[in-house]
Amino acid sequence: MNVAAKERMLPKLDHIYHQLLDAVDAGIHIVDHEGVSIVYNRKMSEIEDMDKVDVMHRKIMDIFMFAGEEESRLMQALRNGDVRKNAKQTYFNYKGQEITTINDTFPLRSEGGDIIGAVEIAKDITRLERLTRESAREKPDAKYTFDQIIGRSAPFLEVIDNAKRATRTTSSVLITGETGTGKELFAQSIHNGSERSSKPFISQNCAALPDTLIESILFGTVKGAFTGASEHPGLFEQADGGTLMLDEINSLSAPLQAKLLRAIQEKTIRRIGDTKDRSVDVRILATVNEDPLISMDKNDLREDLYYRLSVVSIVIPPLRKRKDDLPRLVEHFVAKYNHRFQLAVPGVSQGVMELFTEYDWPGNVRELEHMVEGAMNLISYDEEIDYSHLPPHVRHKFPLYATYSFTPPAPATGPVHGEKRPNRTLQSFMEEAERVYIEQILDQCEHNVTQAAKELGISRQSLQYRLKKYEIKKNI
Structure with a gap:
């Protein structure tokens, strides 16, 4: 092969060489005589969680956290000609992440025997070392x-x-x-x-x-x-x-x-x-x-x-089969996070407790604890946990309990200017809001009880109970 042909082959060989390096299931890092990175393959990039561009053409002492050159096996091979086989090494990348590898490290020599660089071939044992x-x-x-x-x-x-x-x-x-x-x-x-x-x-x-x-x-x-x-x-x-x-x-x-x-x-x-x-x-x-x-x-x-x-x-x-324990569990978790968060939350509202008894609790007691903890991250110092403090997926499933979004019917005769509106108990307000909302959903579903129950996020039996309770007539 003449010189011109060899020169034409060089780019192809260089491309093949880099493909082979990246295909090897071992980290390979080579530095030149000044400690500057000239080869850094894909596997070594994965092991050390660093991009090639952050390593190539830079001195290794500038990109890894070593107390001194004596801690770097590559630098020991470069400066002293040290050869190490199957040796464990723990060090840190520039992000501060701990890396543990098993390395073969040795110098690269010229034909005359001079050290012209060093190479490290590494196997990653970071995870195994941490778990052990x-x-x-x-x-x-x-x-x-x-x-x-x-x-x-x-x-x-x-x-x-x-x-x-x-x-x-x-x-x-x-x-x-x-x-x-x-x-x-x-x-x-x-x-x-x-x-x-x-x-x-x-x-x-x-x-x-x-x-x-x-x-x-x-x-x-x-x-x-x-x-x-x-x-x-x-x-x-x-x-x-x-x-x-x-x-x-x-x-x-x-x-x-x-x-x-x-x-x-x-x-x-x-x-x-x-x-x-x-x-x-x-x-x-x-x-x-x-x-x-x-x-x-x-x-x-x-x-x-x-x-x-x-x-x-x-x-x-599961919790859905022992719902009698819900009040005790709620009381326990509220007390736990009152102490942890320095709050004075008295408990949950009656509406929330009723919602809890209808919810099926796929995550069981752990889900209940997380729900109480999440609510108490959103709450005032001595405020009761209500519907608005519950996670979105629960509110979405039980829209019936969102009483704050209802507009209950106004009283037949409004108060005279300067007079106080007659007081209503919270229970009375919630029941009226519940009745109004059920009637709205029934109308939307053309009085199909099964469909209405699905829209309300409750069982058909639960809806039937409420229809009877509020004397709501359904057109079948």
């Missing part, structure tokens, strides 16, 4: 007891009674309940009521992490098990003698559920990368947020694990 560090921290003790569980409705009292009986043994417990029903509150209460109360209580949401991470967090690792792995006890070992709560157990993969089953049955675990088993004494409290039979039908929960966990089975009813 967080799981190794001392966990706070369980703080809830049965005395703090609010509810006196018959179905709820039965659940509390069954849970109290579970404190007498060390058997596994499966707690079933929709999101927001208080599954962890029950788990902590069982732990605190048992003989293990002085030992650790550790909880882990199994749906929050991928299997590759949750396995190492649960069972631990030995040094060298994989790149960057250190000697680290898992949650089973950390909870030894105490209780381990595994939330959303049905989110684990089938192979990991099988490994969990073996750990529960054999009372031993094996760290990732280890060759020996370690004995553990841990009580398992597991939770699922749907009927476990449905989870098994969908193959989300292994049958053998279900039967092993459900030695004791506790089913927490």
Whole structure:
């Protein structure tokens, strides 16, 4: 190939070279003899969360937060010819974000042996390092007891009674309940009521992490098990003698559920990368947020694990099935946020309490707490929570309660100038406004009760009750 042909090929080769660099699943960063970045591939940009334009043609000491050149592996390779293989490094980008990588760092030399640059090839372990560090921290003790569980409705009292009986043994417990029903509150209460109360209580949401991470967090690792792995006890070992709560157990993969089953049955675990088993004494409290039979039908929960966990089975009813507890719960949350926000809110209006009893509470007790907290962020110091303080999705579903938007019929004879209008009770005003609005909606729906109930956001039976209460005649 002649010189001219070679020169024509150079742009094509340069394009191919950059495509290959960006296709590699490893970060690559190359600096020249002055420490100026000349290669910075796509993967390294993702690892360090920085754009190429912020790095290319700039000195690395100007864009990364190092105390000095001695902390930068690239600069050590450039200045001293240091070579490092499979070495962990933690540093900060110019945004202050912590980055942890496993690096191969080495100098680039000319044919004469002079150092003309340095290269770093990196694998990202930032997330793994953070999660490992967080799981190794001392966990706070369980703080809830049965005395703090609010509810006196018959179905709820039965659940509390069954849970109290579970404190007498060390058997596994499966707690079933929709999101927001208080599954962890029950788990902590069982732990605190048992003989293990002085030992650790550790909880882990199994749906929050991928299997590759949750396995190492649960069972631990030995040094060298994989790149960057250190000697680290898992949650089973950390909870030894105490209780381990595994939330959303049905989110684990089938192979990991099988490994969990073996750990529960054999009372031993094996760290990732280890060759020996370690004995553990841990009580398992597991939770699922749907009927476990449905989870098994969908193959989300292994049958053998279900039967092993459900030695004791506790089913927490949703809030819509224990609405008798609403006044107590509301009173509790109002008092809680009065204390936290330094307010003196007396409670909720009668209209809001009636709305609460009609609402189906898909988010359960957690949703109720958030609704009260949100309302108290919008309220005056000693003002009662009313319809206007509720979130938009609730107001939209229950427009009937927006009494402030109604125009009740004016009195037949207005007051004489200088006279005071006769006082009306709030209850009287609300009932009149409710009657007027129902009549308006019925007229709009041509007296179709089913359609009117849908527009009002209430059940047909509830509307029938109001028609009878206000003696509203419907034309059918």
